[in-house]
Amino acid sequence: MVRAKSWTLKKHFEGFPKTSDFELKEVELPKLKDGDVLFESVFLSVDPYMRPYSRKSMKEGDIMIGSQVARVVESKNPTYPVGTYVVAFSGWRTHFISDGKDLQLLPAWPEKFPRSLALGTIGMPGLTAYFGLFEICKIRAGDTVLVTAAAGAVGSVVGQIAKIGGCKVVGCAGSDKKVAYLKQIGFDEAFNYKTVGSLEEALRKASPDGYDCYFDNVGGEFSSIVLNQMKKFGRIAVCGAISGYNDTVPQKGPYVQIPMLFNQLSMEGFIVSRWNDRREEALKILLRWVVEGKIKCEEHVTEGFEKMPAAFMGLLKGENLGKAVIKV
Numbered sequence: 001m002v003r004a005k006s007w008t009l010k011k012h013f014e015g016f017p018k019t020s021d022f023e024l025k026e027v028e029l030p031k032l033k034d035g036d037v038l039f040e041s042v043f044l045s046v047d048p049y050m051r052p053y054s055r056k057s058m059k060e061g062d063i064m065i066g067s068q069v070a071r072v073v074e075s076k077n078p079t080y081p082v083g084t085y086v087v088a089f090s091g092w093r094t095h096f097i098s099d100g101k102d103l104q105l106l107p108a109w110p111e112k113f114p115r116s117l118a119l120g121t122i123g124m125p126g127l128t129a130y131f132g133l134f135e136i137c138k139i140r141a142g143d144t145v146l147v148t149a150a151a152g153a154v155g156s157v158v159g160q161i162a163k164i165g166g167c168k169v170v171g172c173a174g175s176d177k178k179v180a181y182l183k184q185i186g187f188d189e190a191f192n193y194k195t196v197g198s199l200e201e202a203l204r205k206a207s208p209d210g211y212d213c214y215f216d217n218v219g220g221e222f223s224s225i226v227l228n229q230m231k232k233f234g235r236i237a238v239c240g241a242i243s244g245y246n247d248t249v250p251q252k253g254p255y256v257q258i259p260m261l262f263n264q265l266s267m268e269g270f271i272v273s274r275w276n277d278r279r280e281e282a283l284k285i286l287l288r289w290v291v292e293g294k295i296k297c298e299e300h301v302t303e304g305f306e307k308m309p310a311a312f313m314g315l316l317k318g319e320n321l322g323k324a325v326i327k328v
């Protein structure tokens, strides 16, 4: 018999999540039926979307939503022999039983890379960067691309893909260590948005002619300022709005119409699952770029399933450099 641990949402978050909003539970899993597979989570993901989606799609007592890289430990399903690795969307759990549906088999994995990258650069965040840049920003060589939360899971891949595409890349992040990392992985310009005296001036200094593309991960006041530095026909990909996820009162900002009108801008929100039909094709390209060394991957690994809530709260506070993952 296997005992499975899970983290549940004990109480809906009010403002910034607290340790007491989570509850650790343990249950005994039943015996497998024909067609069933028993998985153990090897790496679990914490992602910003868990904060807004908890309110939208969960009730108190539910297991926290999320994905993992998991390994088959027992199987009554010939498609998933023992030892097979998958990406699953089974929530914050150490073990789970699946009927084999809605799992993504990991492709042949180069030994020198950890499988946790399937939750990051070669997974959902990498796909977000890829489709946001090519389908929403419609980048062209010579464009100047700005990205916020640039040292995180999505942002760090955005910058590196934009460089592959022949763009000039400017990144903003919340610590000097993150800024140094951005320069190390090839960003042309980077600054710490928490310490620059004036965001307007920092943006203008980084690109005096303005920006063709803005990959917006944060929303809020910062993005209102960027709007006024977009070039004519600029494209804004609204990927996330993390600066507001913990707000109890919605932010009010300057309205977007005037700068959008003057510079004939396009602004489009997107969710990565829009391109699920192209997932495999894009993952192959991301894996190739990683193997070729064109994309460098950084991970912020927290050891221990018990520390998942702390890792999630740390992510929302900006403690991570690169993709935040939990090693069970």
Ligand SMILES: NC(=O)C1=CN([C@@H]2O[C@H](COP(=O)(O)OP(=O)(O)OC[C@H]3O[C@@H](n4cnc5c(N)ncnc54)[C@H](OP(=O)(O)O)[C@@H]3O)[C@@H](O)[C@H]2O)C=CC1
Pocket: 047, 048, 049, 124, 125, 128, 149, 150, 151, 152, 153, 154, 155, 172, 173, 174, 175, 178, 217, 218, 238, 239, 240, 241, 242, 243, 244, 270, 271, 272, 273, 315, 316, 317, 318, 319, 320, 322, 323, 324
């Ligand atoms: N549309 C889609 O389909 C998807 C959207 N997303 C969105 O992309 C964004 C980045 O996600 P992901 O790469 O996974 O996370 P990250 O790895 O970038 O981690 C989140 C980062 O956000 C930054 N941050 C936190 N609070 C604030 C704030 N108040 N203002 C500005 N920055 C803040 C922190 O970096 P710093 O130290 O620099 O402040 C933190 O490290 C999120 O908004 C997320 O919701 C992600 C995946 C899919």
Ligand SMILES: CCCCC/C=C\CC(=O)/C=C/C=C/C=C/[C@@H](O)CCCC(=O)O
Pocket: 048, 049, 052, 053, 056, 067, 087, 088, 089, 119, 123, 124, 239, 240, 241, 271, 272, 273
């Ligand atoms: C209630 C409003 C919600 C607003 C959207 C919030 C944030 C944007 C964002 O971060 C969206 C993320 C979407 C992620 C989707 C993930 C799933 O497709 C599962 C991924 C499983 C995997 O890792 O492959």
